[in-house]
Amino acid sequence: MEKSALKDQCPKVSIAPMVDRTDRHFRYFCRLITRRSLLYTEMITTSAIINGDRHKILDFDQFEKPVALQIAGCDPREVYEAVKIAEDWDYDEINLNAGCPSDRVSGNEMGAVLMAYPEKVAEMIAAMKRATKKPVTIKHRIGIEGKNVLPDYFERTLLDKYEDMMSFVKTVEQAGAERFIIHARIAVLEGLSPKENREVPPLRYKDVYKLKRELPHLNIVINGGIKTIGDIEGHLRYVDGVMIGRAAYDNPFMLAEVDKFFNDGKVNNITRRQVIEGLIPYIEKIEKEGVKGYAALVHTLGLFFNKKGSKTWKQLITPPWPEGYSGKDILFKALDSLPQDVLDEAVLA
């Protein structure tokens, strides 16, 4: 496929992979609010796909599309096998995690530690490309601090220079990665918790802009600390797309507005009432399948972020529920009890 065609396909806004958050229920909820954003799964390890309960791990509702599957792995053969298996699920993109700093992941040479091994990453990307015709992308950091983690033969463990990132990206590009999603801070592989690794190392947006400027043919998506529509607008002047993580989870209704950034896109002028009404048949369906309604509703706690009624919403959907109530009953009760003006407030007044 021509690079220019891929550029057109670069989603202007995507919702970041987040373990324990971006499961199928959250994605369904998101899709009610943003029709255009690309939604990512949580990180799924290659061994979970190969050895685990595949339906449980990979099934999703067609309504969620477009959805990108993020995999974490370290062995090209396993990566190939996992992507081949996932082909039956028809994800819209397969993404490799090279940005997650958690011990569990980097201890297995998965996630951010892979940035020290660009050739190996290139092999994995090539294996993924052999296994699927779908776009193959990578999510990584601007660099890593690998002190006490990388083997002694590394002359430097602090791989945080712009040139380090550039060299990594060029090697991975050779293997055919079609988009680079860059969390604009380094990952410190030892000594910081995953949470601290999303907050402590400073954001270096300018390095990501520079990469796009120097390699303009690449699809570059920026990630990290992006919270508002204004922030998104600002970044889109320099890069092809923006990925939002925590802000999308904490304030999901914001996503109604991001559809305007897509080609021919416009604000999804929906109300919170319509979102709740959209959830009712979904909750009914999953409860019939034996899934607890709260498993989905827990991801909607932020729907009234910074609005009157936020506390009531959280109290209503958080168990214990009144005796005999189903998720559907809770949602009808919410439609009755929440401030009607907030329920009916559309994005465009």
Ligand SMILES: Cc1cc2nc3c(=O)[nH]c(=O)nc-3n(C[C@H](O)[C@H](O)[C@H](O)COP(=O)(O)O)c2cc1C
């Ligand atoms: C709870 C949580 C889980 C995360 N899990 C993943 C993951 O599975 N894969 C991944 O690449 N990044 C993961 N991340 C990192 C996010 O994708 C994102 O890069 C990071 O939060 C920075 O973006 P933000 O400032 O918009 O949240 C996670 C972040 C959070 C908060």
